[in-house]
Amino acid sequence: MYQGGLIDLHCDTLTDWKYTTTGNPDTLDDPSRVLSLRSIPKCVKWAQFYAIFIPDEVRGDDAIDYFEKNRANFERQMKLFGDRVAPCVNAETIRTAWDAGKTAAILAIENGSALAGRLDRVSLLARQGVRYITLVWNGENELGSGHTTDHGLSDFGKAVVPEMEKEGILVDVSHLNDPGFEDLFKVAKKPFMATHSNARAICSHKRNLTDDMIREMVKRGCLIGLNYFVKFLEDNGNVESLDQLMKHVEHFFKLGAEKNLALGSDFDGAVLPECLNSPEKAAGLYDYFIARGLTKEQAEGIMFRNAERFLAENLS
Numbered sequence: 001m002y003q004g005g006l007i008d009l010h011c012d013t014l015t016d017w018k019y020t021t022t023g024n025p026d027t028l029d030d031p032s033r034v035l036s037l038r039s040i041p042k043c044v045k046w047a048q049f050y051a052i053f054i055p056d057e058v059r060g061d062d063a064i065d066y067f068e069k070n071r072a073n074f075e076r077q078m079k080l081f082g083d084r085v086a087p088c089v090n091a092e093t094i095r096t097a098w099d100a101g102k103t104a105a106i107l108a109i110e111n112g113s114a115l116a117g118r119l120d121r122v123s124l125l126a127r128q129g130v131r132y133i134t135l136v137w138n139g140e141n142e143l144g145s146g147h148t149t150d151h152g153l154s155d156f157g158k159a160v161v162p163e164m165e166k167e168g169i170l171v172d173v174s175h176l177n178d179p180g181f182e183d184l185f186k187v188a189k190k191p192f193m194a195t196h197s198n199a200r201a202i203c204s205h206k207r208n209l210t211d212d213m214i215r216e217m218v219k220r221g222c223l224i225g226l227n228y229f230v231k232f233l234e235d236n237g238n239v240e241s242l243d244q245l246m247k248h249v250e251h252f253f254k255l256g257a258e259k260n261l262a263l264g265s266d267f268d269g270a271v272l273p274e275c276l277n278s279p280e281k282a283a284g285l286y287d288y289f290i291a292r293g294l295t296k297e298q299a300e301g302i303m304f305r306n307a308e309r310f311l312a313e314n315l316s
Helices: 060-080 091-099 121-127 155-167 178-187 211-219 243-254 279-283 285-291 296-314
Strands: 005-011 045-053 085-088 103-110 132-134 170-172 223-226 261-263
Touching: 005 223, 005 261, 005 279, 005 296, 045 060, 045 091, 045 296, 060 085, 060 103, 085 091, 091 103, 091 296, 121 155, 155 170, 155 178, 223 243, 223 296, 243 261, 243 285, 261 296, 279 285, 285 296
Parallel strands: 005 045, 045 103, 085 103, 103 132, 132 170, 223 261
Antiparallel strands: none
């Protein structure tokens, strides 16, 4: 079993929604979920970004209340399970957690509706420990839209990006539609992430990244997390082995993204293939990559080193 580090850029384990509603408030160690603290291999130094997922229909003050409820639950569980997990905000604190034998937990937001259309909330969220915000989900919010429309970033969305950069919250472009990407490229000055997105040339879903997007992200020193969702791996959703994931890896490498590639499982937020439906199987990716001819440096890069370097350079 792999005994190195693993940084996962995205899961939906923290919040209750259609894939993960179990009635257990202790979401981080719920045995009914795909990802739980108890299911993480003890020999792996694991860092997990826990996204507070906000459904598209939750807006305004309701979105703020929804976020605060889930943030409070995150902080409660950090204390409850403090012997096994530690809240982290950057690469240095992740290393400290690992040295203490704990899982590193980093708070994030999926859906910029958590801002409720208020620019002043960016600095507040930064103080509350939020390390990235996925600008949109599938539909529209105050910032822009996901793949269900062709609307790009709104004026508010274009103002949010530089504010996030100033306050030290990373921009996540997963879910952002193609016009939104074009707008983002014009306003973003710092590297950003696609925390859970694959290559559209391999699987044609609009949620995946085009070659032009990937090349531009490589040029800007961005980070891309491989998504395990079956419909983002294969057009027909029939994923029989890790070979389908490897097709995406090879394509990213061809486009120069060897140092930009990471993991973004989407645990507890997506239908997963049998070969990637547990933390133990995700940790097994290292041995698979080696068996497929990747070097130790390349395999460790995807598992954690690329993300660790990116966080060290872009989060204070």
